[in-house]
Amino acid sequence: MYKTMQVVALEEHYWDAELSQKSPGFEASRSEWQMKRLFDFDELRIGEMDANGVDVQVLSHGAPSIQRMKGQEAVDLARRCNDRLAEQIARHPTRFYGFGMLPTDVPDAAADELQRCMRDLNFRGAMLHGQSNGVFLDNQRFWPVFERASALGAPIYLHPATADPRVTEAYYADYVKAFPMVVRPAWGYTVETATLAIRLVLSGVFERCKDLQIILGHMGETLPYQLWRIDQALARPGQEEMGFRKIFCDHFHITTSGHFSTPALICAMMELGLDRIMFSIDWPFVPNEPAMDWVKTLQLNETDMRKFLGGNARRLLRLP
Numbered sequence: 001m002y003k004t005m006q007v008v009a010l011e012e013h014y015w016d017a018e019l020s021q022k023s024p025g026f027e028a029s030r031s032e033w034q035m036k037r038l039f040d041f042d043e044l045r046i047g048e049m050d051a052n053g054v055d056v057q058v059l060s061h062g063a064p065s066i067q068r069m070k071g072q073e074a075v076d077l078a079r080r081c082n083d084r085l086a087e088q089i090a091r092h093p094t095r096f097y098g099f100g101m102l103p104t105d106v107p108d109a110a111a112d113e114l115q116r117c118m119r120d121l122n123f124r125g126a127m128l129h130g131q132s133n134g135v136f137l138d139n140q141r142f143w144p145v146f147e148r149a150s151a152l153g154a155p156i157y158l159h160p161a162t163a164d165p166r167v168t169e170a171y172y173a174d175y176v177k178a179f180p181m182v183v184r185p186a187w188g189y190t191v192e193t194a195t196l197a198i199r200l201v202l203s204g205v206f207e208r209c210k211d212l213q214i215i216l217g218h219m220g221e222t223l224p225y226q227l228w229r230i231d232q233a234l235a236r237p238g239q240e241e242m243g244f245r246k247i248f249c250d251h252f253h254i255t256t257s258g259h260f261s262t263p264a265l266i267c268a269m270m271e272l273g274l275d276r277i278m279f280s281i282d283w284p285f286v287p288n289e290p291a292m293d294w295v296k297t298l299q300l301n302e303t304d305m306r307k308f309l310g311g312n313a314r315r316l317l318r319l320p
Helices: 017-021 032-038 043-052 071-091 107-119 140-152 165-172 188-203 223-234 244-251 262-272 288-295 302-317
Strands: 008-014 056-061 096-098 126-129 156-159 214-216 252-255
Touching: 008 156, 008 302, 017 071, 032 043, 043 288, 056 071, 056 302, 071 096, 071 107, 107 140, 140 156, 156 188, 165 188, 188 214, 188 223, 188 244, 223 244, 223 252, 223 262, 244 252, 252 262
Parallel strands: 008 056, 056 096, 126 156, 156 214, 214 252
Antiparallel strands: none
């Protein structure tokens, strides 16, 4: 059934050559197979999309992107990277869309760059990676970015990056040598990004930015599973009135990037509703094949499958 539907993969990555030179060590954690694909926008990337039935990729830069760059250097570099991504998208306009990178170290400039990405480059939102030079993005200094995103109708995708070194040392040092991925997708990324999402809700930013929409990958970084408990615990006596669950369900969307579990999908559907769940792969950190093989096993009706594979993404990102 899915072969008659447009498949939009929403968290598919690339690397910019200039930024990679300013991110020492990033190659060490990437396989040769991944590295070859991160810099490709043509036959290899599109060939693997075609071979697996992926019609559209929404491209975003890999972590940590620009979030560890500072000052005017971050502003200028983000602009150049976004321009180069727009050029690649223009070469394959029916296959690629983009999320911009934002120089969050200079929040007002980041808000302006988001506006330029949406209005001049035809991007569909922006992706932010973890903390901005050690500061969680719920800090009010970053609220100009969220205010502009709300005004523009630009979704913000919160993508993981490695935790503060102190957290890594305290939580994972005993096991990181034997199991290096425990710091990243196996667990560390989930803890970091779920914490940021919770902090955003607690910060009150959604009261200020009523139209702000946030995307979480990896089946929502465990938060759909935890929603009832978080909401109930925050409603206990002695705390400010919160309504965590309603805020989360009104302002967050999730994708399946790198998490192809039917029980997890069912839980997310029951907690959030299918309209807030979008298909993603996390290419090239995860190949296309396991994602598309999983799709073939899903027992969704035709209407829901269309929403899941592309309809929800087209609506949220306003794709043609």
